[in-house]
Amino acid sequence: MPSQAKLSHTAAVILQAIDAGRVYGFSVMEETGLPSGTVYPTLRRLERGGLIRSQWESQTVADADQRPARKYYRITHSGKLTLAASQKRYPLLVRLFPVHAEGKA
Amino acid sequence: MIPRALHIAILRNAALLVPDAERAEWLAEWKAELWYVERGATTFCIGSFRDALWLRCSNLSARRTFSVESPLRCMLLLATLALLSSLFAFGLPSRKLFAFACSPPAIEHFAFGCFWLYLESLLVLLTLNPLALGAYAENRSAPPLAVRLRRWLFLAFKIFLLAPIPVFVCIALLPIFPPAPWIVVFGWILGFRWVVADQRLRCPVCLHLLSNSTPVGSAAQLVHGSYGAELICARGHGSLYAPNIPTSWCSSQRWQYLEPSSASPRPQTCRS
Numbered sequence: 001m002p003s004q005a006k007l008s009h010t011a012a013v014i015l016q017a018i019d020a021g022r023v024y025g026f027s028v029m030e031e032t033g034l035p036s037g038t039v040y041p042t043l044r045r046l047e048r049g050g051l052i053r054s055q056w057e058s059q060t061v062a063d064a065d066q067r068p069a070r071k072y073y074r075i076t077h078s079g080k081l082t083l084a085a086s087q088k089r090y091p092l093l094v095r096l097f098p099v100h101a102e103g104k105a
Numbered sequence: 106m107i108p109r110a111l112h113i114a115i116l117r118n119a120a121l122l123v124p125d126a127e128r129a130e131w132l133a134e135w136k137a138e139l140w141y142v143e144r145g146a147t148t149f150c151i152g153s154f155r156d157a158l159w160l161r162c163s164n165l166s167a168r169r170t171f172s173v174e175s176p177l178r179c180m181l182l183l184a185t186l187a188l189l190s191s192l193f194a195f196g197l198p199s200r201k202l203f204a205f206a207c208s209p210p211a212i213e214h215f216a217f218g219c220f221w222l223y224l225e226s227l228l229v230l231l232t233l234n235p236l237a238l239g240a241y242a243e244n245r246s247a248p249p250l251a252v253r254l255r256r257w258l259f260l261a262f263k264i265f266l267l268a269p270i271p272v273f274v275c276i277a278l279l280p281i282f283p284p285a286p287w288i289v290v291f292g293w294i295l296g297f298r299w300v301v302a303d304q305r306l307r308c309p310v311c312l313h314l315l316s317n318s319t320p321v322g323s324a325a326q327l328v329h330g331s332y333g334a335e336l337i338c339a340r341g342h343g344s345l346y347a348p349n350i351p352t353s354w355c356s357s358q359r360w361q362y363l364e365p366s367s368a369s370p371r372p373q374t375c376r377s
Binding site: 011025036039041089 | 153
């Protein structure tokens, strides 16, 4: 997907949530209030378009916390450019989520 | 309280829709996510069907070799079908239809019959499906009138090219299949339904099919239900909200023209 790809409002909200540090599907759902049937297909589409990148958490870390390994999503450079374009189009987008310190780290 | 095993069973069922190559990873992700869900786990798991279906559909559309995404390709397809059906009707040798077509009373009779069939199919079509194309409210980003008129011209061309196809097929089959006039009725009903549905999903500016469909909401927690879908023009001309269930605040689809400054200089490739 080219850097200036157009996003629907819902997709832009999800991309904004990931940029703000909600790095796995369920946290995006909790933050945006969108149902799972909306969030996960959008994540797949954003990933196929190269706007986000997914990576499985290390099994050792998950085992240490006694929980299953999670799939984390990170925004790419192309995603950041697209998000910036979407923020111009949907000006209230930036006010939706406070930046999550953990996700930005 | 619904046991965890049932939720896993729902996920496993949904996983059957996912293409083989991606199934294991898909299931692992959903199971991992389920671990964190404390309330509404069943609704959460039901959403997995939509995700799985999206993966299946996107794999199928990636394999598709011919699409009518571009308006030119759409018209080319209809023109080719019209040409082929006319050849089938009149171009084949040993047809007695030429003699039939040359007698003026027969032509009048045939034209009158076609007219009635056309009216009948329009009535059936109106009963089955509303023909409204949705609200395309003007705003300061709306293009000039000449550009907006192209949309109606395109619709008229599609109807013009589609209308003779069932008639030609009927003429070709009439000697060997007496109930062939029904083909005209059903052909027109199905064809015009497609024309309207196709028109609804096109950008009113560039006439390309809209893409990046995003389902919005979960109506009454139906398995595949949602309030509607949001689609955008990949060239940045605007976005469309199409409700699945008509509501008091949004009974038909609505188009929103977007700022021309955000339009892309080149076609985009992202498809749902």
